[in-house]
Amino acid sequence: MDEPKGPGISGYSQAVQNASRSLQHCLERAQEVVPQQQHQETPVYLGATAGMRLLSLDNRHVAMEVLSAVENKLRSSPFNFQGARIITGQEEGAYGWITINYLLGSFKQSGWLNFLPKLTSIKETVGALDLGGASTQITFVPEQEQSESQENSLHFRLYGKSYNVYTHSFLCYGKDQALRMKLVRDLQNAETGRLQDPCFHTGYERNVSIRDLYASPCTANYKQSLAFPQLHVVGSGDYQACQTRIEELFNKTSCPYSKCSFNGIFLPPLQGHFGAFSAFYFVMNFLNLSAESSPAPLNSAISTMKNFCSRPWSEVKAAYPQVKEKYLSEYCFSGTYIISLLKTGYGFSLETWQQIQFLGKIGSSDAGWTLGYMLNLTNMIPAEQSLMRPLSHAGYVGLMVLSSLVLVGALLLGWCIFRKPRCLRKGIV
């Protein structure tokens, strides 16, 4: 779910209306895709993510109202509605990891092997990097089984194999909330309502309501009374300066563990390949930095960003008339944020950057937490590997013929024994 607007009845009712509209759209689409005779038996679950976690922190009552409005709508749909809830950051990380490894066939060493040769030639599971609007998750199987931080460790038993998984969800570090956090930090030194921002293109201007900016729990701590009600953001298109400001969001000063990502959060050494999806993919794909076979090296990603951020807004707008202005205007910030998060936040190096693959879909399925959520709720992934290997078509036909022969033989034997004792005497059997 996209993040809700800040407090104030109008902001919240707007959020409820938006949620209701998106849901209506989803339901209409689902009714087209699922054959009508299967509507009643098709289970529907709703999981809400960090936008709703933030709303719940800010105003639990309103968050529950939003959920119950959504529930009512789903209950009146023709589908078999099973429940709506806000999932935790840990769950979001875990389900994203389950989704991509399920689709890549890492649990059973089969699946969409031909679609992603780089990731699917790997025998181990693949780590998951998810970037939303309000939170971001990193999940992978570290080399060391013992975790220094229990709150970051999960244990799964899937298809007869045990997995000790590291996961962390950074609330407020989704790209929309990160932009808000950057803006309120920039505002701390501002004397007027005009802010020069290197993360937007030159010639780009945007007004941001100060009230909205401080409305999120991610920015509330920075709240100060300002003489102006609006912030006037003016782009200056400078990747390096933008990166410097973004990096201030990652506090690397103290770490109570042997190794941390940022803000004192434990992070074991990065291990193996990673699939990066959701906004990681939307942004890197737009910037042509997501090629499946060989994603651009970190250095070329940085030069692409330098070049892109320095382009005047009028030129960018003219070059991409089909892209929504909200997304287009923020690609400079978002691309820079992604590089900083991966490099400075998580510590990907020039070498380990090459282990990341930006994924939109795997086969025909979206990479994201939702499939993993459904697989879990519908018990589609067994804890133990089935002892019987599934039969091939030829094996199945052979088995059917053999069973038929045994059945006929048994009937014949029964008939001989109970009805025609002379069969035995004549030595038929």
Ligand SMILES: Nc1nc2c(ncn2[C@@H]2O[C@H](COP(=O)(O)OP(=O)(O)OP(=O)(O)O)[C@@H](O)[C@H]2O)c(=O)[nH]1
């Ligand atoms: N460029 C681009 N951005 C998109 C698109 N769809 C969504 N986004 C943005 O990508 C970010 C992630 O969106 P979602 O994947 O819906 O994630 P979310 O529900 O906000 O995730 P949480 O933070 O966990 O709540 C948000 O900032 C969206 O505004 C798209 O088609 N193109």
